[in-house]
Amino acid sequence: MPDPLLRIEHLDAFYGDVQVLWDISLKIYPGEVVAVIGPNGAGKSTLMCAIMGLVRARGRGGPVVTYDGQALDGVSPEEVVRKGITLVPEGATVFPDMSCMDNLRLGAYSLKDRDRETALLEEVLTLFPKLRERSRQTAKTLSGGERQMLAIARALMSQPRFLLLDEPSLGLHPLMVSLIFENIEKINERGVTVLLVEQKVTFALKMSDRAYVLENGHVVLDGPGESLLGDEHVRKAYLSVS
Ligand SMILES: Nc1ncnc2c1ncn2[C@@H]1O[C@H](COP(=O)(O)OP(=O)(O)OP(=O)(O)O)[C@@H](O)[C@H]1O
Ligand SMILES: [Mg+2]
Numbered sequence: 001m002p003d004p005l006l007r008i009e010h011l012d013a014f015y016g017d018v019q020v021l022w023d024i025s026l027k028i029y030p031g032e033v034v035a036v037i038g039p040n041g042a043g044k045s046t047l048m049c050a051i052m053g054l055v056r057a058r059g060r061g062g063p064v065v066t067y068d069g070q071a072l073d074g075v076s077p078e079e080v081v082r083k084g085i086t087l088v089p090e091g092a093t094v095f096p097d098m099s100c101m102d103n104l105r106l107g108a109y110s111l112k113d114r115d116r117e118t119a120l121l122e123e124v125l126t127l128f129p130k131l132r133e134r135s136r137q138t139a140k141t142l143s144g145g146e147r148q149m150l151a152i153a154r155a156l157m158s159q160p161r162f163l164l165l166d167e168p169s170l171g172l173h174p175l176m177v178s179l180i181f182e183n184i185e186k187i188n189e190r191g192v193t194v195l196l197v198e199q200k201v202t203f204a205l206k207m208s209d210r211a212y213v214l215e216n217g218h219v220v221l222d223g224p225g226e227s228l229l230g231d232e233h234v235r236k237a238y239l240s241v242s
Helices: 044-052 077-082 100-107 114-127 129-133 144-156 174-189 201-207 225-229 232-238
Strands: 006-015 018-028 033-037 056-058 065-067 085-088 162-166 193-197 210-215 218-224
Touching (some): 006 044, 018 218, 033 044, 033 201, 044 085, 100 114, 114 129, 114 144, 114 174, 129 144, 174 193, 201 225, 218 225
Parallel strands (some): 033 210, 162 193
Antiparallel strands (some): 006 018, 006 056, 210 218
């Protein structure tokens, strides 16, 4: 087994004095797709924010979040992004009055090499052909699904090694949902490790190597995606199987 790309140990997370995550420990290995499922308010988005350094976190003495062997505790969100971790937040926004192309270029703002930027843009537009068709349109004229694609594509422009996707299929038509999941698989095949928060539980568990079930701020179950699909609690609570 290789070393984990990301390791969380005994994470407690807070908004002000209010604790919302308790003693979360998890590992994500290079190249994996790991899903986090759980009801509304369970703390899924907070977990992603904790990785990015966006919420107050505390551990039990040792490092709380370790990425590629380095502790991320106290590291600014900007520095976390520079280390190759990118979050596409829930309901991610794009710049409405800018073209798709300019939104994408902004994703690579820290890249100084123009030729590399053009090559990267070409790669991303190959992955998202719809965005190539729409490249000159302003983002506000895109459909909800196209906008979500643009948000994910823009995140890829920062060349993440580890991509956090918070409910990428939220509010989308089933056909668009399938397309988003296909794209996540392609992104993963290109070597990007993915942490996926998703309410489309069947999709998420089928495509993930492993998954964690978060309820009321606690990890209550974890295991291979396929085996959680057959778990009685998961089936009753998330798949409406009685
Ligand atoms: N900025 C905030 N300030 C205070 N409390 C917050 C804040 N954001 C979230 N919370 C609380 O933290 C808890 C976990 O919220 P979180 O958004 O992480 O849940 P979630 O699992 O992502 O839910 P959903 O499925 O609805 O997106 C909830 O009780 C929520 O009310
Ligand atoms: Mg959320």
